[in-house]
Every structure is written in structure tokens, then in C-alpha cells.
Amino acid sequence: MPLSDELRDLYQQVILDHSRNPRNHGELPPPCLHAHGDNPSCGDEIDVWLRLGDNGVIEDLKFKGQGCAISQASASMMTQKIKGKSKDQAASMREDFRRIVMGDGAPQDEDALGELVLLEGVQKFPQRVKCAMLAWRAVEQALEGK
Amino acid sequence: MPLSDELRDLYQQVILDHSRNPRNHGELPPPCLHAHGDNPSCGDEIDVWLRLGDNGVIEDLKFKGQGCAISQASASMMTQKIKGKSKDQAASMREDFRRIVMGDGAPQDEDALGELVLLEGVQKFPQRVKCAMLAWRAVEQALEGK
Amino acid sequence: MDWHRIRSDFPVLDQQVHGHPLVYLDSAASSQKPRAVINTLSHYYERDNANVHRALHELSNRATEAFEAARKKVARFVGAASEDEIIFTRGTTEGINLVANTWGAQNLKAGDVILYTGMEHHSNLVPWQLLAQRTGATLKHIPVLDDGTLDPASIDTLLNEQVKLFAFVHISNSLGTINPAKELCARAKAVGAVTLLDGAQSVGHLPIDVQDLGCDFLVFSGHKMCAPTGIGGLYGRMELLERMLPWHGGGEMIAEVRLDGSTYKQPPHRFEAGTPDIAGVIGLGAAIDYLEAVGMENIHRHDANLSHYAVQQMREVPDIRILGPQSGPRGSLVAFHFDWAHPHDLVEFANSHGIAMRGGHHCTMPLMKRFKVPGTTRASFYFYNTIDEINRLVEVLHAARKFFT
Amino acid sequence: MDWHRIRSDFPVLDQQVHGHPLVYLDSAASSQKPRAVINTLSHYYERDNANVHRALHELSNRATEAFEAARKKVARFVGAASEDEIIFTRGTTEGINLVANTWGAQNLKAGDVILYTGMEHHSNLVPWQLLAQRTGATLKHIPVLDDGTLDPASIDTLLNEQVKLFAFVHISNSLGTINPAKELCARAKAVGAVTLLDGAQSVGHLPIDVQDLGCDFLVFSGHKMCAPTGIGGLYGRMELLERMLPWHGGGEMIAEVRLDGSTYKQPPHRFEAGTPDIAGVIGLGAAIDYLEAVGMENIHRHDANLSHYAVQQMREVPDIRILGPQSGPRGSLVAFHFDWAHPHDLVEFANSHGIAMRGGHHCTMPLMKRFKVPGTTRASFYFYNTIDEINRLVEVLHAARKFFT
Ligand SMILES: Cc1ncc(COP(=O)(O)O)c(C=O)c1O
Numbered sequence A, B: 001m002p003l004s005d006e007l008r009d010l011y012q013q014v015i016l017d018h019s020r021n022p023r024n025h026g027e028l029p030p031p032c033l034h035a036h037g038d039n040p041s042c043g044d045e046i047d048v049w050l051r052l053g054d055n056g057v058i059e060d061l062k063f064k065g066q067g068c069a070i071s072q073a074s075a076s077m078m079t080q081k082i083k084g085k086s087k088d089q090a091a092s093m094r095e096d097f098r099r100i101v102m103g104d105g106a107p108q109d110e111d112a113l114g115e116l117v118l119l120e121g122v123q124k125f126p127q128r129v130k131c132a133m134l135a136w137r138a139v140e141q142a143l144e145g146k
Numbered sequence C, D: 001m002d003w004h005r006i007r008s009d010f011p012v013l014d015q016q017v018h019g020h021p022l023v024y025l026d027s028a029a030s031s032q033k034p035r036a037v038i039n040t041l042s043h044y045y046e047r048d049n050a051n052v053h054r055a056l057h058e059l060s061n062r063a064t065e066a067f068e069a070a071r072k073k074v075a076r077f078v079g080a081a082s083e084d085e086i087i088f089t090r091g092t093t094e095g096i097n098l099v100a101n102t103w104g105a106q107n108l109k110a111g112d113v114i115l116y117t118g119m120e121h122h123s124n125l126v127p128w129q130l131l132a133q134r135t136g137a138t139l140k141h142i143p144v145l146d147d148g149t150l151d152p153a154s155i156d157t158l159l160n161e162q163v164k165l166f167a168f169v170h171i172s173n174s175l176g177t178i179n180p181a182k183e184l185c186a187r188a189k190a191v192g193a194v195t196l197l198d199g200a201q202s203v204g205h206l207p208i209d210v211q212d213l214g215c216d217f218l219v220f221s222g223h224k225m226c227a228p229t230g231i232g233g234l235y236g237r238m239e240l241l242e243r244m245l246p247w248h249g250g251g252e253m254i255a256e257v258r259l260d261g262s263t264y265k266q267p268p269h270r271f272e273a274g275t276p277d278i279a280g281v282i283g284l285g286a287a288i289d290y291l292e293a294v295g296m297e298n299i300h301r302h303d304a305n306l307s308h309y310a311v312q313q314m315r316e317v318p319d320i321r322i323l324g325p326q327s328g329p330r331g332s333l334v335a336f337h338f339d340w341a342h343p344h345d346l347v348e349f350a351n352s353h354g355i356a357m358r359g360g361h362h363c364t365m366p367l368m369k370r371f372k373v374p375g376t377t378r379a380s381f382y383f384y385n386t387i388d389e390i391n392r393l394v395e396v397l398h399a400a401r402k403f404f405t
């Protein structure tokens, strides 16, 4: 059965692999920052735990969640990329990532996103943007209390 | 301005005359039977007062009301016709009158209705049937407690 | 403006009634619909129909997108700060009941005053009466003067710190009076009262800006502004909406449901339980597109011209008593009374000449009592009506007078 | 029956999605509409549109007549004793909320039991939860067995004299289970409980006779039975309706309004405040005409064939877990779960092959918890679906499995 290009782009092997075998899966022991995120409209849920160093650097983070391949893969890939980054760096990566999945302008530093860029297939599926952003919003909430 | 035949039939001079100068208008002093009728959907209202003789004959009746020409004329003409009639006669006149205004079969005793027959123009205006029947329903209620 | 071209957008107007061209003068009860709105409904059902939210298939995506786009249109149309302040309802009546049963039930207690006016539609009376029974709140009303305006002295004394809610009509559907909504909202705010503006006769007739008007709630009916039947809107200031408990329970308004209890979504979804009237909402969006293309300022001006002309001409009919303001601005309707004919007889007479009007109490019984009339006959206009039609109305009123007297 | 001709009555089905013919398998969420219904709406707006009741002009007479004729059709369609037992609502959700806020608020007190089941839609849970909070009534539920049926032992113990209301779904929208409504109503009656039957998935799918079923209330949604969005019905036994206080206040539901209080009309008008969804009601009537022309027995048989065939075929897909009855009668839907793909990914995959399905909790979160799934994917059928479409679905499920594992 022929598959559309859009679908292949959305579910690339790397993405499916992350969703099947999520990295940094689990909880951090307290004390740490924690936030819960959900998309009530589709039922995706995520919890992130996050330890911040004195220097404002994300020393460690883990997540647990349930939801579609996009939300879980995005979470897994994100944890790999923002570990070791500062709060500010994480914020600008979030903005760059948002631009990529929404097709809303060029990212400032595409390289920093690494394989997260593969999620740009989401552009063609506007209903899935909130899946891709779920983990990112939870991290923002944990860091900024938003 | 040309008037349609239906409209002329509905508002015949006799009918307009009864509505302008209602006969048997007013109240009877107690003791007597009384009923209030209304059409909530159009706001027509009527009160009838009615004195029944020992022989079951309607010795006297009066009414007060407000509403359209059809409801008031029907009330006025009715009071003239059922005064002196027995409960049962009044009931069969009501049924005959209903047939005439609804165009629902021939009346049993058309003559008894006299000029009430002029209200047959209502047939062409189904929304006005309840106007024509208002006073009759009130009398029924007063007599039968319905 | 080419009003004749615009009129031709309304297929229903092109018909004969009892051998006469239809003259539709009952838009205050319900407006007619332009072809654009009718076609939007057909198109939706023929191409995109599906349930909204929580689905990922193509039709559902399309339906959801059009549905939420309509919410944005409504927000812009009434000047809301955010589309999250717009709740879809069946119409004005449901909107008022929603506020009474949520904000009202939560915030009113015995002794608090609910203030309304003597010219309210039953929809803006009965829900508050039911609420007063439930909470022990007290009902008060601002009386109407002979000229159809609110009594300023009573406003001074009645609109005080005891008032928790002031609910009033923007344009009276029985008098045509345009109440000074901005001033009244400001005065209510000064005494700490929440305001609900009944916009059934103003939204779609005047440019509306809730932030400029300063009302806390605005309710309106789509069917009176070229949209389908069964759809309307409630605007609420977010600060109030977000503290309001839900009213209807069901799908779409919940965050999580357990067998023993539930948590709720944020506004507006908290107040939209169950499958909404999807086509109706999209049709409301199409109606707004249409009205904006004609131009709300143009519509307002045309409406005002018609009612001004109608009052002038109708005053020439002997024995007529026109209710409401005798000069100056009025809504696009004229209600009147004759001693020589009951409104229903007059409406029937007019109908046999192709003219559609409404006779009766217009859901404002207390106002009828106030003016000591059993009811009135009302001619109401919208931008598809013409001066010719008003001439025709006046002609028929003269003929009716001859016939009935 | 010429089902292919009937299918061609539905314009929406004749389109391509992502290069494939649309296969619409989401009718349990909302059904498609036949041309007859769409045309009825256009015709209404193009010829007859006007507000109903209390007017005497031609358009209003036509609209009122069509409106009340639709009430008669609904009454006949569900077997009500009188059309006065039919109240028009926005849909199932509003109907349940109406009963909860009128009959429920009047009749329930602390300690009374509201009984529902573990397979209810949020619409048949949340209104009772809100009511329980308000009245102090206790909520209990009949658990669901592994095969998707109600636990008979729990019915024996829970359906007792303490139960004032038993609200349950006729056909589960998540399992396909057809509950033995007649038997359950009889048992409820024996203990003095009032019954509310959620007919969202049964009305329009099965022949319904409320007098035979013996329910006190029945609620349903027009949009799931070929009617427009935004319209539905509540049947209530007159004996109960006539004792119920009004819910929404406004026009059309009152007998007399004074500035300090009001009296109310008889059912059904007492419960229909404000301008109703006139076109929606008339469209519902047209949908019933259409369904009756196809024949409710035919529809039921076709539905049953499709779901029987679907279950058979889908069982062949490895790793699939089909929820609900594994054999015997079921509603026209099949919900299933795979460990290797989240429902949303599966729905997205199917959509890219032209198939419209729904994935998620289907507004039955407690049931998802009960079956320990995050959600399911649901294919739901109506009489316009075909065996070919089910074959196509199965093909795509195989392909998805290959793709995601
Ligand atoms: C079983 C059941 N009950 C209630 C509902 C709610 O119906 P509506 O959203 O039309 O109010 C649905 C459909 O969504 C349903 O399937």
C-alpha cells in the first residue's frame, strides 16, 4: 500500500524509534522541578522532572508520559538536546523548535536542535503541533512557573 | 385598495359590529358559574359568567374580554345564541360551531347557530380557529368544570 | 450603496404572498438570510460535515477549523479582547440563562439587588425571577417614561451599591428606544455592579464594541442578524468567565472525568457541553462576513433612515399611537396602536396585502401593561427593506382604518 | 434494498481525501446528511423563514406549521403517546442537563441514589455529578464486565429502593454493547426508580418505542441520525413533565409575566424558552421522513451486518484487541486497541488513506481506565457504509501494523 510523502515525513524512523524507546524516561528524585502537561482535547499527558544547577544549567531531566508517537518522540528528543543547556538556551531552542513545527519563520540556530529538526514534518499536520510542543510547554512551566 | 374575498368573509360587517358593540357584555352577580379562558400564544382573554336554572337551562350569561375581532365577536354572538338553551344543547352547538370554523364536517343543526354561521370564514385562517373557539371553551369549562 | 443589489441577496424576499409582493417587516422577530449564509450551510453539509474537536481526520479538521475561525470572527465583530471570551449559545435567551445559572447562582445572595428595566424582554426578566427565587435576591426595575426612555431620577436612586447585577436591553424590541449603554455601564461599574447587555436588537444593527461599551456580559441571537436559527453568542469578560463554575455537564467541557467527579476546561469550552451546533456556528461566521462586507456603519445608517421615515409617514395616519421615542434616534422598528383594531386583526389585514408584521405583546407584557395597551402592531426593518415598502405599509394602514372603522 | 442508490443520497461521501475515496467511519460521532435534509434547510431559508408562534403572517404560519409537524414526527418516531411529550433540545447533552436541573433538582435529596453505569458517556455522568453536589444525592454505578456487558450481580444489589434515578446508555458509543433497556426499565420501575435512557447511539439506528421500552425519559441527538447539527430531542412521560418546574426562563415558555414574577405554560413549551432552532427542528423532521422511507428495520439490519462483518474481519489482524461484545448483537461500531500504536497515530495513518475514524477516549474516560487503555480507535458505521469500505479499513490496519512495528 503506497504511503504519502507527508506521512513518511511525519513518522520518520528516528521518530518512531524515539517513541518506542524513549530516552531519559523515568523520574528524578526530589528535590527537583516538576511539571505536568496535558492536551485535554486529545488526552496526551506528560510529566517532566528537572534539576537545575546553581549556574542555571539543566543538569538532568527525565520524563514520563503517554500519548501519540509525536508527543513522546518530541519529549524524548528534547530531553537529549536540552540537558546541559542553560535556561535561556532552552528557551531559545523552544522558540526555534516552535518555528520549525509550525513552519513559522526560520529558526535562529537550527544546528542546536540536531535531529529535532526531523519533526518539521508536523508542519503539514497542524492538529499535531500541540502534540509536538507538549513536552516543551511542560519544561517551560517547570522552569518559569508558567 | 382591493381586498381579498377571504378577508371580506372573515371580517363581515355583522362580525365587526359584534366586536365593536358586544352583546351581553359585563358580569353577573354571584352566585353564578364563572370561567376564565385565554390563548397564551396570542394574549386573547375572556371571562364568562353564567347562571344555570334548576332545569339545567342557561338562564343568563355575560362576558368580558379582550382580544381580536374574531374572539370578541364569537363571544358576543355565542351569548345570544346559547341563552335559554340547556347544557346539552349548548354542547352540541359548540360541536357544530367547531365543525364550521374548522371546516371539519357538516354541523348537525346549522339553523340553531344562526348568524354564528358567518364565522365560517375562519376556515381559511387556521391560526384564528382558537380565537373563534375561545369563548366556547370558557363556557364548556364553566359548565363542565373542564 | 446599491441596496437593491443587496436586497437581491435574500432569496426569500422574492415571492408573492396573497397575490402581492412580500413585504417582510418582521426582522426584529427574525431576520432573513442572504444566499451566502444558506450556501455556507449547504457547503458544510456537502463537503465538511463532521464532529469537531478531538479528531484527526480530514473532515473533522476542516469542521474544527471553520468552527474556531467563526469564534474569532464573533470576537472581532463585538470587540472582545480574545476569542476565549465568546461562548456559543442557542441565542439571547440561553445566554442570559447561562449567566443567571453560573455567575448569578455563585455570586448573588439574599438581600442583593438585581436591577433591570421596565422595558425588558421576557428573556431578560424570567431568568432573574427564577434566580431571585433561588437565592433570595431582590428584583428592582427602572421605570419607563411616557416617551419610552428610562426614568433618569430612578436610575439615580436605584443604581446603588446594593445592586449586584444590572441587566438591561440595548435596543428595546417593543419601543425602539436605544438605551445609553456606555453611560449606564459606567454608572453600574461605579457602584460595583456587573452589567449584562441584551444585544438581541443591537448586534448586527449597530457597530458593537464591548470594550468601549464597558459591559461585562453581552448576549445576542444569530437568527436576528442574518445567521441560521439556533445559534447565538455570549460575550463575557474573561476575569468573570474564568471564575464561573460550569452549567451544563457533558462532553467537551471537561478536563478529566472519573466515575465520582470531574474537573473542567477553561472558558469558553467549560460552558459548551456536548456537540455544538457546528453548522450554525459556521453559518454565524458567514453572516458576520456578509454584514461586514455590507458594512456595519452602512447598515446602521440605512436602518436609521428607514425608521425615521416610517415614523414620519405613520404619524400622518389618523388615530395612531406610536410607542417609544417620537423623535431622535431609534432602533429599526416602529410599534403602534389603534383603538379601532386589535393588533391581530391589523396583522391579518396587512398579511392579506403581502405585508408581514407582528402583533401582540412582543414578549414584553409588563411594558404593555405600563402603556395600557393589550398589545401593539410592530413593523421592523433591516437593511434589505426599502422606502417603497414603508410607503406600501402606510397605504395599507389607511386602508385598514377605512375597513375596520 | 438498493444501498448504493441510498449511499448516493449523501453528497459528502462523494469526495477524495488525500487522493483516496473518502471512507467515512465516524458516524457515531456525527452522521452525514442526505440531500433531502440539506435541501429542506435551504428551502426553509429561501421560502418560509420566520419566527414561530404568536404571529399571523404567512411566513410565520408556514414556519410554525412545519415546526409543530416535526414535533409530531418525532413523537411518532419514538413511540410517544403525545407530541406534547417531545421537547426540542440542542442534543443528548442538553436533554440530560434539562432533566437533571428540573426533575432532578426537584425530586432528589441527600441520601437518594443516582445510579448509572460504568460505560456512560460524559454527558450521562457529569450532569448527575453536578446534581449530586447540589442535592447531596449519592452516585453509584453498575460495573462493566470484561465482555463489555453490565454486571448482572451488581444490578441485583445496586438497583434497589434507594435508587431514585437510573440513567443508562442504550447502545454504548465505546463498546457497541446494546443494553437490555426494556428489562432494565422494568426492574427500575419495580423499585420505584425513574429511568433516563441515553439514546444517542440507538435512536436512528433501531426502531424505538418508548412505551414498549418503558423508559421515563429518552434523550437523543439529531446530528447522529441524519439531521442538522444543534438539534435533538427529549421525550418525557407527561405525568413527570407536567410536574416539572421550568429550567430556562424567557419568551415562549411563559403564560404571564409581571415585573415581579411569572406563570408558565404547559409542557412542552414550558421547557422551550426563547426562539428555538426552527430550521433545525424542521430538518430533524425531514431526517425522520428520510429514515422512515429507508425503513428503520432495514437500517438496523444493514448496521448489524456491517458491524458483524467488521468484527469478523478485524479479528484477523494480529495483536488487535476489540472492546465490547465479541459475538452476538452489537451497535454499529467497533472500537479496538493495539499496543504498537497510539490511537491518534493510527487515525492519522488511516486518514492519509482516506479513512475517517476517531481515536481517543470517546468521552468515556472511566471506561478507558476500566479497560486499562489510554484510548481506542473507533470505526463506526451507518446505513450508507459498505462491506467494501470495511475491507478497505482492514487492509489499512494491516498496512499500519507493518508501518508502525
Ligand atoms: C452514548 C452517547 N451519549 C451522549 C452523547 C452526547 O451527544 P451530544 O454531544 O450530541 O450531546 C453521545 C455522542 O457524543 C453518545 O455517543
Ligand SMILES: Cc1ncc(COP(=O)(O)O)c(C=O)c1O
Pocket: C028, C029, C090, C091, C092, C093, C094, C121, C123, C124, C169, C171, C172, C173, C198, C200, C201, C221, C363, D251, D273, D274, D275, D276
Ligand atoms: C430585546 C430582546 N431580548 C431577547 C430576545 C430573545 O431572543 P431569542 O428568542 O433569540 O433567545 C429578543 C427576541 O426575541 C429580543 O428582541
